[in-house]
Amino acid sequence: MKAAFAQRDAEKSYGLDGDLLTPVPWTLPVLRLAWNAAKRDVAPWWDECSKEAYSAGLDQLARALKNFTDSRKGKRKGRRVGFPRFKKRGKARDSFRYTTGAYGPATDLYVKLPRIGRVKVGEPMGALTSRLADGRERLGGATVSRTAGRWFVSFTVGADRDVPERPTRRQRTGGTVGVDLGVKHLAVLSTGETVANPKRHAAALRTLRRASRAYARSKPGSAGRRQRAAGLATIHARVANQRRDGLHKLTTRLARSHDVIVVEDLHVAGMVRNRRLARAVSDTGMAEIRRQLTYKTVWYGSRLVVADRWYPSSKTCSGCGWRNPSLTLADRTFACQSCGLVIDRDLNAAINLRHLVAASTSETVNARGADHKTRMSGRVAGKREPGTAKAGQTRSAGAQVPAA
Structure with missing residues (x-):
């Protein structure tokens, strides 16, 4: 080709x-x-x-x-895409997909796959099989993948879901909330709540280094090398699962308890170019938070508003609107020279994000979880918030069931 x-x-x-x-x-x-x-x-x-x-x-x-x-041809946005390359065994994600044939849950504990047959799963699928039996859901495909030596079957399911036209007050304790994501704290809310950053990768770094050294010192092609590779992959998978679990709990709580959620259009790709911040930024999963909020706000009837990329949320006083263009990342406290307000930098940014919805002329547009971006007038030329950009694209995910 x-x-x-x-x-x-x-x-x-x-x-x-x-x-x-x-x-x-x-x-x-x-x-x-x-x-x-x-x-x-x-x-x-x-x-x-x-x-x-x-x-x-x-x-x-x-x-x-x-x-x-x-x-x-310039028809695709984003970075330039190169010619497709072959996937190398052991270096890429092992997966394949079924779209036709006899596949799907056989019972609550078994799945049937073409050419493979019945396979026992590690988690019961009663919730899925009951919905498929009464027609509330329908299968759209199945993806078989392997992660850290474990095989997973992920079903793409289509279902009719009632999306509320307006936010419901059940389980809601607040209206609009600004969410400032960071490294020191995973998230700081405009309500004053601080969500700690568990730093899953940093906590497992010592174990990862020991496992990486053992893998590097093993003989290529030997059984010991395969065992050490499997152990190293297990550690990485555990860290990823722990991080994903924490982010799901945070985003679900935000989407259920608030009517409007305001986040920044973070430039994650630019932030990871900084060698001193790359590991910490990657450990937080900022793009994953926005991706999850995008569809969960639709599920629970709330709204997601994405602030403009260059909106100086940290450099603007949340009390009077005075700006400090010389504020650096090392300054953790914002001191206003106009009204005398002294406040934590991240809390100040979160409050400004909450104020952004009230000041925006497009507040009445129901984003319904979409990437609705508020454009601010009167930008300061050359003055922007360091480390902000598009965090990632939305994609749908199916229920994943590990095979036994």
Whole structure:
């Protein structure tokens, strides 16, 4: 494929007509035709596996090629996307997807997968099977993946969910809340509440270093090296699970207890370029907090408002509006020279985020969890809050059931 693509570029440089250019298998139907024509020669064992494994790989390849071409033509936003590369075994996430065939929960403790059969799971699926039986939910696909030596089956489920038109007062204790995310504290709310940063990776760093040294000193290809690799992966998976669990509890509580949640459009990609902050910023999961709030605010009838990227929340006095453009990251206390207010830097930023909704002219727009950004007028040229940008894109997730 790369050879055909290079030949096509060369022919374009010669000024050939589009009808005479070398065809490149780019779309999913063309890739399937090419695979069906070559599979008996390049992979004589192909019929031993489910066809869905190959179809899922071709679908991902087609998406990657489309992103590559759109990035080259300027149709895709974000950083430039390179040509797709082969996944290396042991270095990439092992997964494949079912979209057709006889798959799904067989009983509360077993799932059925094409070409594999019945597999016992480690967690009961009574809640899922009951909804599928009475038609409240329907299967849309199944993804089988492996993480740290454990196999998981993740079902994509479609369900009709009642989304409230306006926030309900059940379980709600506050109206609008500003949330300032950081490293010292995971989150500081405008109500004065401080959510501690558990620093899961930092707590496990000593164990990770010991396991990494043992893996590096083992003989390549030996059974001991595989055992040490599995142990190292288990530690990483535990840290990720602990972090994810804490973020889910925080975002669920915020979406249930407040009508409007205001967060910043953090530039996480720029923050991790700082060598001294990269590890701490990555350990907090700021982008994951915004991703979870995006869909949970829709579930619970609240709103998510994303402040403008350059809004100086930390440099503005929450009492009178005076700005301190010389405030640095080392200054943890904000002292206003106009009204004399002395307040914690993060709390001051959270209060400013809460005030932002009241001052915004687009407050009546019901974001319903979408990435609604408030644009502030009168920006100061060259004055911006350090370390802010788009935190990540929204994506839906299915229920994940570990296989026994």
